[in-house]
Amino acid sequence: GENVEQHPSTLSVQEGDSAVIKCTYSDSASNYFPWYKQELGKGPQLIIDIRSNVGEKKDQRIAVTLNKTAKHFSLHITETQPEDSAVYFCAASRRTNAGKSTFGDGTTLTVKP
């Protein structure tokens, strides 16, 4: 089955700095890579996703890159703000799994004002 590894487990940055979270996956058939943000007391919520036919995707301060050859993908947050503080999860899934995703272990991001 799929195995997703996520690093780092914790990340602390100063407000305004950039944050980068990296994930690797094992199943070469995976073709969908979502990123979720989980705030305290809430369920994970999708913030951005990327599919295997795209190498990079950007949405305002958030960007995701995908390297299918190396089987890794990364989340980049620029100009971080205190409200970006949360736990971030990467995930991977394949077309045939009816939406089932394998999640990384999560990264706790703290943005210091």
Next chain:
Amino acid sequence: DAGVIQSPRHEVTEMGQEVTLRCKPISGHNSLFWYRQTMMRGLELLIYFNNNVPIDDSGMPEDRFSAKMPNASFSTLKIQPSEPRDSAVYFCASSTGGGGTEAFFGQGTRLTVV
């Protein structure tokens, strides 16, 4: 749409008691997932359904856990008998079920077994 609705939000029960967690997926979604979240093990997929049929229950920890989806708008996760190590946050999520689709999570049920 109100999103995925889970109940109860919090449950405290004594060891040995039966616990039933409930989930109402987003209308029109064909896939439903039950996840368990703990500090030690992160987010674990317990079971998922597609068109009300269980597809993969390999994540269910043991026979004390069971899940049903009698119709497209309702699912339950039951633990009988419950044990302290079952204490966790249980999430239900739903998606349209097509390949490569976003999962929408509920707010979760925080279960404490004492």
